[in-house]
Amino acid sequence: EAQVTQNPRYLITVTGKKLTVTCSQNMNHEYMSWYRQDPGLGLRQIYYSMNVEVTDKGDVPEGYKVSRKEKRNFPLILESPSPNQTSLYFCASRQGLATNEKLFFGSGTQLSVL
Amino acid sequence: RKEVEQDPGPFNVPEGATVAFNCTYSNSASQSFFWYRQDCRKEPKLLMSVYSSGNEDGRFTAQLNRASQYISLLIRDSKLSDSATYLCVGGVNNAGNMLTFGGGTRLMVKP
Numbered sequence: 001e002a003q004v005t006q007n008p009r010y011l012i013t014v015t016g017k018k019l020t021v022t023c024s025q026n027m028n029h030e031y032m033s034w035y036r037q038d039p040g041l042g043l044r045q046i047y048y049s050m051n052v053e054v055t056d057k058g059d060v061p062e063g064y065k066v067s068r069k070e071k072r073n074f075p076l077i078l079e080s081p082s083p084n085q086t087s088l089y090f091c092a093s094r095q096g097l098a099t100n101e102k103l104f105f106g107s108g109t110q111l112s113v114l
Numbered sequence: 115r116k117e118v119e120q121d122p123g124p125f126n127v128p129e130g131a132t133v134a135f136n137c138t139y140s141n142s143a144s145q146s147f148f149w150y151r152q153d154c155r156k157e158p159k160l161l162m163s164v165y166s167s168g169n170e171d172g173r174f175t176a177q178l179n180r181a182s183q184y185i186s187l188l189i190r191d192s193k194l195s196d197s198a199t200y201l202c203v204g205g206v207n208n209a210g211n212m213l214t215f216g217g218g219t220r221l222m223v224k225p
Contacts, residue, residue: 040122040217
Protein backbone atom coordinates (compact mmCIF):
# COMPACT_ATOMS: atom_id res chain seq x y z
CA GLU A 1 0.00 0.00 0.00
CA ALA A 2 1.33 3.41 -0.99
CA GLN A 3 1.83 5.44 2.14
CA VAL A 4 3.81 7.91 4.19
CA THR A 5 4.71 6.51 7.59
CA GLN A 6 5.76 8.69 10.46
CA ASN A 7 6.60 7.69 14.01
CA PRO A 8 5.88 8.05 16.80
CA ARG A 9 2.19 8.99 16.75
CA TYR A 10 2.43 10.65 20.17
CA LEU A 11 5.50 11.91 22.00
CA ILE A 12 5.88 13.64 25.35
CA THR A 13 9.33 14.91 26.22
CA VAL A 14 11.10 17.49 28.34
CA THR A 15 12.87 20.67 27.36
CA GLY A 16 16.33 20.09 25.94
CA LYS A 17 16.11 16.35 25.33
CA LYS A 18 17.00 15.64 21.71
CA LEU A 19 14.41 13.77 19.70
CA THR A 20 13.85 12.50 16.18
CA VAL A 21 10.57 11.99 14.38
CA THR A 22 10.92 9.55 11.52
CA CYS A 23 9.22 9.76 8.14
CA SER A 24 9.35 7.19 5.38
CA GLN A 25 7.53 6.92 2.04
CA ASN A 26 7.32 3.87 -0.22
CA MET A 27 6.27 5.66 -3.42
CA ASN A 28 9.73 6.69 -4.68
CA HIS A 29 8.70 10.33 -4.36
CA GLU A 30 11.21 13.07 -5.11
CA TYR A 31 9.74 15.73 -2.83
CA MET A 32 9.29 15.45 0.92
CA SER A 33 8.32 18.05 3.46
CA TRP A 34 7.62 18.65 7.14
CA TYR A 35 4.79 20.81 8.48
CA ARG A 36 3.61 21.81 11.88
CA GLN A 37 -0.01 22.63 12.62
CA ASP A 38 -1.10 24.94 15.39
CA PRO A 39 -4.64 26.14 16.18
CA GLY A 40 -5.66 29.05 13.98
CA LEU A 41 -2.38 29.05 12.06
CA GLY A 42 -2.90 26.23 9.61
CA LEU A 43 -0.05 24.09 8.38
CA ARG A 44 3.28 25.83 8.21
CA GLN A 45 6.23 24.36 6.37
CA ILE A 46 9.37 23.65 8.42
CA TYR A 47 11.75 22.12 5.88
CA TYR A 48 11.47 20.47 2.52
CA SER A 49 13.63 18.32 0.28
CA MET A 50 13.61 18.10 -3.50
CA ASN A 51 15.90 15.07 -3.67
CA VAL A 52 18.56 13.11 -1.81
CA GLU A 53 21.01 15.45 -0.06
CA VAL A 54 18.96 18.49 -1.13
CA THR A 55 17.11 20.21 1.70
CA ASP A 56 15.94 23.76 2.28
CA LYS A 57 14.18 25.88 4.86
CA GLY A 58 10.48 26.48 4.85
CA ASP A 59 8.61 29.18 6.74
CA VAL A 60 9.46 28.11 10.30
CA PRO A 61 12.82 26.25 10.35
CA GLU A 62 14.22 27.61 13.63
CA GLY A 63 14.94 24.86 16.14
CA TYR A 64 14.67 22.02 13.62
CA LYS A 65 17.04 19.99 11.47
CA VAL A 66 16.40 17.49 8.73
CA SER A 67 18.40 15.10 6.58
CA ARG A 68 17.75 13.29 3.31
CA LYS A 69 20.39 10.60 2.98
CA GLU A 70 18.04 8.18 1.27
CA LYS A 71 15.15 8.94 -1.02
CA ARG A 72 12.55 7.25 1.15
CA ASN A 73 13.47 8.76 4.54
CA PHE A 74 13.23 12.33 5.81
CA PRO A 75 13.65 12.51 9.59
CA LEU A 76 12.89 15.65 11.59
CA ILE A 77 15.36 16.36 14.39
CA LEU A 78 14.83 18.61 17.38
CA GLU A 79 18.26 19.04 18.97
CA SER A 80 16.99 20.91 22.02
CA PRO A 81 13.19 20.95 22.11
CA SER A 82 11.39 23.83 23.77
CA PRO A 83 7.75 24.19 24.86
CA ASN A 84 6.93 26.39 21.85
CA GLN A 85 7.61 23.36 19.65
CA THR A 86 4.61 21.60 21.14
CA SER A 87 2.51 21.01 18.06
CA LEU A 88 1.02 18.51 15.62
CA TYR A 89 3.59 17.55 12.99
CA PHE A 90 2.96 16.13 9.54
CA CYS A 91 5.36 14.67 7.03
CA ALA A 92 4.31 14.77 3.39
CA SER A 93 5.58 13.68 0.00
CA ARG A 94 4.72 14.04 -3.67
CA GLN A 95 5.97 12.46 -6.85
CA GLY A 96 7.46 15.51 -8.51
CA LEU A 97 8.44 19.06 -7.77
CA ALA A 98 5.44 20.86 -9.25
CA THR A 99 2.90 22.22 -6.82
CA ASN A 100 -0.02 20.88 -8.87
CA GLU A 101 0.73 17.31 -7.85
CA LYS A 102 -1.09 15.55 -5.05
CA LEU A 103 0.53 15.73 -1.62
CA PHE A 104 0.46 12.57 0.50
CA PHE A 105 0.54 13.05 4.27
CA GLY A 106 1.64 10.85 7.11
CA SER A 107 -0.78 10.30 9.98
CA GLY A 108 0.83 12.93 12.18
CA THR A 109 2.90 13.16 15.35
CA GLN A 110 1.49 14.99 18.37
CA LEU A 111 4.49 16.35 20.26
CA SER A 112 4.31 17.82 23.75
CA VAL A 113 7.42 19.46 25.20
CA LEU A 114 7.20 20.03 28.95
CA ARG B 115 -1.85 39.53 6.58
CA LYS B 116 -1.87 35.78 6.00
CA GLU B 117 -1.15 34.61 2.47
CA VAL B 118 -4.21 32.36 2.43
CA GLU B 119 -7.17 33.35 4.57
CA GLN B 120 -10.29 31.47 5.47
CA ASP B 121 -13.21 32.03 7.81
CA PRO B 122 -12.53 29.53 10.61
CA GLY B 123 -16.26 28.92 11.23
CA PRO B 124 -17.70 26.73 12.50
CA PHE B 125 -20.42 26.53 9.91
CA ASN B 126 -23.33 24.62 11.45
CA VAL B 127 -25.73 23.37 8.80
CA PRO B 128 -28.54 20.80 8.71
CA GLU B 129 -28.27 17.65 6.65
CA GLY B 130 -29.22 18.29 3.05
CA ALA B 131 -28.21 21.95 3.09
CA THR B 132 -25.97 23.64 0.56
CA VAL B 133 -22.95 25.38 2.06
CA ALA B 134 -20.20 27.47 0.50
CA PHE B 135 -16.77 28.47 1.74
CA ASN B 136 -14.55 31.17 0.34
CA CYS B 137 -10.83 31.55 0.64
CA THR B 138 -8.71 34.53 -0.38
CA TYR B 139 -5.06 34.49 -1.34
CA SER B 140 -2.63 37.40 -1.45
CA ASN B 141 0.16 36.03 -3.65
CA SER B 142 -0.83 36.86 -7.21
CA ALA B 143 1.89 34.46 -8.43
CA SER B 144 -0.06 31.49 -7.04
CA GLN B 145 -0.74 29.01 -9.81
CA SER B 146 -2.12 25.88 -8.17
CA PHE B 147 -5.06 25.69 -5.85
CA PHE B 148 -6.60 22.89 -3.85
CA TRP B 149 -9.12 22.02 -1.22
CA TYR B 150 -8.02 19.49 1.39
CA ARG B 151 -10.25 17.87 3.96
CA GLN B 152 -9.00 17.23 7.49
CA ASP B 153 -10.80 15.23 10.14
CA CYS B 154 -10.06 16.05 13.75
CA ARG B 155 -6.30 15.76 14.43
CA LYS B 156 -5.81 13.50 11.41
CA GLU B 157 -3.82 14.03 8.25
CA PRO B 158 -5.19 16.29 5.52
CA LYS B 159 -6.45 14.51 2.43
CA LEU B 160 -6.87 16.01 -1.01
CA LEU B 161 -10.53 16.73 -1.74
CA MET B 162 -10.09 18.36 -5.12
CA SER B 163 -7.88 20.55 -7.21
CA VAL B 164 -9.29 23.88 -8.37
CA TYR B 165 -9.11 24.75 -12.05
CA SER B 166 -9.53 28.12 -13.69
CA SER B 167 -12.69 27.05 -15.46
CA GLY B 168 -14.21 25.65 -12.28
CA ASN B 169 -14.68 21.96 -11.64
CA GLU B 170 -17.15 19.61 -10.07
CA ASP B 171 -16.81 16.27 -8.34
CA GLY B 172 -20.14 14.83 -7.30
CA ARG B 173 -21.66 17.12 -4.69
CA PHE B 174 -18.56 19.33 -4.58
CA THR B 175 -17.88 22.30 -6.85
CA ALA B 176 -14.74 24.39 -6.75
CA GLN B 177 -14.20 27.72 -8.45
CA LEU B 178 -11.31 30.10 -8.91
CA ASN B 179 -11.57 33.85 -9.41
CA ARG B 180 -8.10 35.14 -10.29
CA ALA B 181 -9.20 38.75 -10.68
CA SER B 182 -10.44 38.90 -7.09
CA GLN B 183 -7.95 36.32 -5.83
CA TYR B 184 -10.31 33.93 -4.18
CA ILE B 185 -11.37 30.34 -4.50
CA SER B 186 -14.58 28.77 -3.34
CA LEU B 187 -15.95 25.37 -2.41
CA LEU B 188 -19.65 24.55 -2.68
CA ILE B 189 -21.07 21.45 -1.04
CA ARG B 190 -24.57 20.42 -2.05
CA ASP B 191 -26.86 18.06 -0.16
CA SER B 192 -24.61 18.02 2.93
CA LYS B 193 -24.11 14.70 4.66
CA LEU B 194 -23.21 14.06 8.29
CA SER B 195 -19.94 12.60 7.00
CA ASP B 196 -19.01 15.95 5.45
CA SER B 197 -18.33 17.28 8.96
CA ALA B 198 -14.64 18.16 8.92
CA THR B 199 -12.23 21.06 8.49
CA TYR B 200 -11.65 22.21 4.92
CA LEU B 201 -8.23 23.63 4.11
CA CYS B 202 -7.67 26.00 1.23
CA VAL B 203 -4.22 25.68 -0.35
CA GLY B 204 -2.33 27.80 -2.84
CA GLY B 205 0.89 26.85 -4.60
CA VAL B 206 3.61 28.81 -6.33
CA ASN B 207 5.92 27.10 -8.80
CA ASN B 208 9.05 28.91 -7.71
CA ALA B 209 12.39 27.64 -6.50
CA GLY B 210 10.79 26.19 -3.40
CA ASN B 211 7.59 24.97 -5.03
CA MET B 212 5.83 25.75 -1.84
CA LEU B 213 2.25 25.24 -0.86
CA THR B 214 0.61 27.69 1.53
CA PHE B 215 -2.24 26.42 3.65
CA GLY B 216 -5.11 28.43 5.03
CA GLY B 217 -6.13 27.99 8.65
CA GLY B 218 -9.14 25.91 7.67
CA THR B 219 -12.92 26.26 7.84
CA ARG B 220 -14.75 23.95 10.17
CA LEU B 221 -18.03 22.46 8.97
CA MET B 222 -20.49 20.68 11.23
CA VAL B 223 -23.46 18.99 9.60
CA LYS B 224 -26.26 18.20 12.03
CA PRO B 225 -29.14 15.71 11.66
